[in-house]
Amino acid sequence: MRLVPGAAGRPAVSEPYSHLEGAIIVLRMIPRVFGACRRVGLCAVLLVLCAGAARAQEPRVPYVPTPREVVDRMLQMAKVTANDYLIDLGSGDGRIVVTAASKLGTRGFGVDINPVRVTEALENAQKAGVTDKVAFYQRDLFQTDLSQATVITMYLLPRVNMELRPKLLDLKPGTRIVSHDFSMDDWKPDASVRLDVKEKYGNAGGQSDVFLWVVPAKVAGNWRWELPGGGKDAKPLVYEVVLSQTFQAVSGSATIGGRMAALQNIRLTGGEMQFTITADLGAGPVKQEFKGTVEGDAVSGSAMFSGARAQGRYEWNAIRAAPAQQPITTR
Ligand SMILES: C[S@@+](CC[C@H](N)C(=O)[O-])C[C@H]1O[C@@H](n2cnc3c(N)ncnc32)[C@H](O)[C@@H]1O
Numbered sequence: 001m002r003l004v005p006g007a008a009g010r011p012a013v014s015e016p017y018s019h020l021e022g023a024i025i026v027l028r029m030i031p032r033v034f035g036a037c038r039r040v041g042l043c044a045v046l047l048v049l050c051a052g053a054a055r056a057q058e059p060r061v062p063y064v065p066t067p068r069e070v071v072d073r074m075l076q077m078a079k080v081t082a083n084d085y086l087i088d089l090g091s092g093d094g095r096i097v098v099t100a101a102s103k104l105g106t107r108g109f110g111v112d113i114n115p116v117r118v119t120e121a122l123e124n125a126q127k128a129g130v131t132d133k134v135a136f137y138q139r140d141l142f143q144t145d146l147s148q149a150t151v152i153t154m155y156l157l158p159r160v161n162m163e164l165r166p167k168l169l170d171l172k173p174g175t176r177i178v179s180h181d182f183s184m185d186d187w188k189p190d191a192s193v194r195l196d197v198k199e200k201y202g203n204a205g206g207q208s209d210v211f212l213w214v215v216p217a218k219v220a221g222n223w224r225w226e227l228p229g230g231g232k233d234a235k236p237l238v239y240e241v242v243l244s245q246t247f248q249a250v251s252g253s254a255t256i257g258g259r260m261a262a263l264q265n266i267r268l269t270g271g272e273m274q275f276t277i278t279a280d281l282g283a284g285p286v287k288q289e290f291k292g293t294v295e296g297d298a299v300s301g302s303a304m305f306s307g308a309r310a311q312g313r314y315e316w317n318a319i320r321a322a323p324a325q326q327p328i329t330t331r
Contacts, residue, residue, distance in 0.1 A: 059113050061156045065092050066180050067199035070208045071099050077212045078151050078176040080106055087149040089141040094121025096153045101130035111139040146171060155180035173217035174270030181209050187247045190214050216248040217271040217294040218328055225318035230310055245328045283309040292316055
């Protein structure tokens, strides 16, 4: 076992060696000269591999419950309602799932690797009278299907969050993720708060951070759409916009009829995208505010035009000609 030091005030965690690391250590110890010794060595290798497999079931994170007021704040920040489906990864005594069900009517489930925690969580669900809304499973959080979730909650560790990050980024756009105390490195949260909490670390008191992310739609690529031009016989305006993306941060450039136009104020929250294009459409500058919902390679919404001689609202439908090959993270 290796000991990984915890950050100040946070519990340290012990990690098992990987199977490969264990196997290499034993192989190095095998005397190459004697066949009998080799057979003993082979047995040792198998033992290490088996032990490794067993250790993979060990908790990757120690049990530390989230204080009640932090649970409430997590649910508040994610704007959890009865229409949500909440999954708590490493659910401990079930307090997050049970609180969401009893206070807000939310359905969901929790998974924990430790059967004692799962039994506690089931008892707590029973006491709160929410067994029709929630479930708890003894399961490795990495082997858990998250596709049903509209909200994911977690109180894990920075490295575990980072291991989960690619899977979280692939969830449905708009899924909210709330983490107690630990962030996700360069995927900056959409919101965060720091609280002074009396109940922290068994009433020792301390601070809790809560981070919220909204899974962004994947919008990088070349988008194209047309809008009616001004006047009776005017040709439609052809818009071409190239977007690049790092998590929820989006930048890009635009042309209208092949001429550069200013693309500004791009905002992406889940699947909701908005931006402004300002261009001279023949009679002075026109500010065009686009708002729409991204569904795969299509966006639909509306465009609001305001300028000296061009005003009004238009239906906006864009398609992506060339999706980006790059993932939305640079890692
Ligand atoms: C810090 S506690 C958080 C408990 C609860 N979510 C809360 O906020 O009160 C982390 C929990 O994760 C569980 N856990 C650790 N590794 C796990 C894994 N690989 N799969 C599922 N649960 C795990 C632990 O047993 C522990 O109950």
